[in-house]
Amino acid sequence: MSSSTAAQSTVLVVDDEKALAAVVASYLTKAGHRSIKAHTGPEALTLARAEDPDVVILDLGLPGMDGIEVCRRMRTFSDCYILMLTARGDEVDRIVGLTVGADDYLVKPFSNRELVARVQTVLRRPRASRKAVPADIRVFGDLRVDSDGRRVWVAGHEVHLTRTEFDILDALTSRPQMVVSRRQIVDAVWDASWVGDDHVVDVHVANLRKKLGDDSDEPLFIVTVRGVGYRMASR
Structure with a gap:
């Protein structure tokens, strides 16, 4: 994972709805994050490898390679926090998403303020300690x-x-x-x-x-x- 602070963290927004991805990225940028966007599964995996994001906002309903498969593949090389976006009523898909490695989910339609708050919350979690103290x-x-x-x-x-x-x-x-x-x-x-x-x-x-x-x-x-x-x- 990158060593960025919460204020400098990188958030990858993955959604095939380009207008929605742009709005979400704009809110994240205003909140002090570096936001990048992808609109397909393969593009998301390429950017995740290249940019090492701290958080990935991942739409479950991507065409072609869906969000569940993207999540499964991303978990083979990244421990970033993955927040999955799902349509209302897709309870089974939400559970499957969590099973393959997503950390949390947010149901569409959602408040952009709530999404930013979820991102801020997870970035307050402690990272692995680098202090030279005996391990607990x-x-x-x-x-x-x-x-x-x-x-x-x-x-x-x-x-x-x-x-x-x-x-x-x-x-x-x-x-x-x-x-x-x-x-x-x-x-x-x-x-x-x-x-x-x-x-x-x-x-x-x-x-x-x-x-x-x-x-x-x-x-x-x-x-x-x-x-x-x-x-x-x-x-």
Whole structure:
């Protein structure tokens, strides 16, 4: 990822509706970001490789190569924050988008102010620490979490998580003896001002479990507390 600050961050806007992409990019530029635009899936992937954006605003309904496939391919080389734009009612597609690596979604039509606020929120998340201090290593059986370096290992093998997946795991492992509610996870990962469906947490936790090789029925690491949220299994 680039080392830009939030005020200098690069945001890639991907939408085949050129007028909409131009309006969104204009709002982002006014908010202090460097905004670039793409109108097709292949163009988006090329720009993402060349420009290393901090955030990608990605329309799900792109012609040819749709947003889900763009997201899947982008996740093979980038950990940028991906905010997917979806049409109202496309619940299944939103879940699929989150499953392949999108961090969040916004339903069209949306307020440009809300979109800019979502971008500002994620850019306030801490980056990997470069301080020369001992790493905060949290151990849960075969799972090791380096909070400072934002790295995760299972049975000695490194597991690559998206930023949102790591932030959720970080929130859970920072309070290992406590049950963390979905709302508390939202407040920790997105922030208290975020407005959206708490169901997004469940989708990301399912992705996280899959990458960790965890089983929700017989969990080694992340335990579901029904009706409340999640906690870490005993160390």
